[in-house]
Amino acid sequence: MNYSRREILQLYGCAGLGMTLTPSLFSFSQIQKMGQRTIPGSGEKLPMVGLGTWQTFDIGNSKSELEIRKQVLAQMYKMGGSVIDSSPMYGSSETVVGEAASQLDSQDDFFYATKIWTSGKQAGIDQMTSSCRKMKVKTMDLMQIHNLVDWETHLRTLRNFKEQGKIRYWGLTHYVDSAHDTLERIIVAEKPDFVQFNYSIRSRNAEKSLFDTCKKHGTATIINQPYESGSLFRKVRGKDLPGWASEYGIASWGQYFLKFILSNEGVTCVIPGTSNVKHVIDNMGAGYGRLPDGNTREKMAAYLVSI
Template identity: 65%
Template sequence: MKTMYNRREALKISLLAGIGLSFQSFANHLKTNDKILTRTIPSTGEVLPAIGLGTWQTFDVGNSSAQRKVLSQVLNEMYRFGGTVIDSSPMYGSSEKVVGDLTSELGFKNELFYATKVWTSGKQVGIRQMEASMRKMQRTKMDLIQIHNLTDWKTHVKTLKDWKEQRKIRYWGITHYVDSSHSSLEEIIKSERPDFVQFNYSIRSRHAENSLFETARKYNTATIINQPYESGSLFRLVRGKELPQWAKEYNINSWGQYFLKFILSNENVTCVIPGTSKPHHMMDNMGAGLGQIPDGGIRKKMLSHLKTL
């Protein structure tokens, strides 16, 4: 019988079986002996773990104690593996408050990199929303605030630049999630010089390679990647499919790592933020930041194989 690799069994079948460790001992082994890939924020030279955590839908759990308990484990696993970046937004329901409540209970809360967004129109309304976000996330100073989907960006960019000067925030940025907005992101990068730009990019959705990555590189703008799994469609594509045998030679132990390692093989990617509400998926995601990162030849091989499925 062939071994089938899928997201739900990522660790049981791939990671743990490969090294013969229990779930907990694998985590301890990883934190002690392996170094998660890091990338540099161009505007400052600060080093950032290349894999973080998105909270769209996954952290919108309100006051559910059972779900919050599991999400706390997700945060612990992210940090255990060397991750720090948590990305949220007022658009994400209760996610900001859940992040704030859960991280406030962690001993490493001040070692994390907190990112959220402004998602409204009007200067004063935007200021009130950002202040509310900081209260919900329990931060007196936010690491990064981004303009969500470019909503009223000309207004908010002025506020964010002022806030950075006042040291209310460390960085500011802009975001979107569709190819058709890439040209707008580029124009804003050229004119306003944000510290970060967040956009969609995946093994099958590579429009950003046309010019957006190069523009970000030229203007010293860090890149955060959303939609790395294309809202789950990549996993549906490979459901029931066997991971190619050659993948393990490149430290690719699951389909999730296959997709993330491809993204990380682009040196212009600063950080990718897959969302999850499951600790073992968090472990699998972080595993993509370990070991060999595919070079140009392996990237082509990964692309070619995916086209055969």
């Protein structure tokens, strides 16, 4: 998908301001397609940047807020993104995803992911059925066991659901370093299609062995907590990007943090959460253009420490 200068200005609501006032909007305007990564178990390609919905899509019944989320999904799709990750834990988020997506022509083109967040076989089945109804999908693309809750019970159900065509992929999630060893043990024993975990420029525990384990056993990875719950932005508030960042099409701190993550070839998709149209455009921009090499990755991390 190719954005023109005028289209990007219009998306940001700044048509007529001139390129000199909005230089960060143009770093990805001439790239034809967002980068993609392969799901090892199937060979299917996924766009590298998706969307998380924790807190950001939990808006209850507000029609005005729903319209904003609809715009977020529309712009994500226009820029080549497709992965939407949710959970029953996230309040009204699943319902909001389903309602917003159903109003778009691209509804059937998204990659829908959600989670089981309960204990017991039947409770898990009931929750998955409810999630599909809320998100308005007949077949869930990815069903994950949220934070490993009763994972041994749900694993058997998910395998059966996949065989029956009720889900396409199954996986596991967690969001803290202390869970990585457990995730690795399950990956080795059970070979999930996906595993979702935390990883960022300052939180690199997964580099020790988790990424290698995923690669060895053909498990795709989804990265959560890319901004460390916003603490990375607090760290760089008022600070300038290094001049050399522009060599990699990095035009914002958000893209700096996401491109660091994406430059790890073990990452299949990263899912920053937002309810802001401008921010989703910026996030998607990280999936375009050149990615840092190994030396530059360390340079990026060191620069963050130095400021």
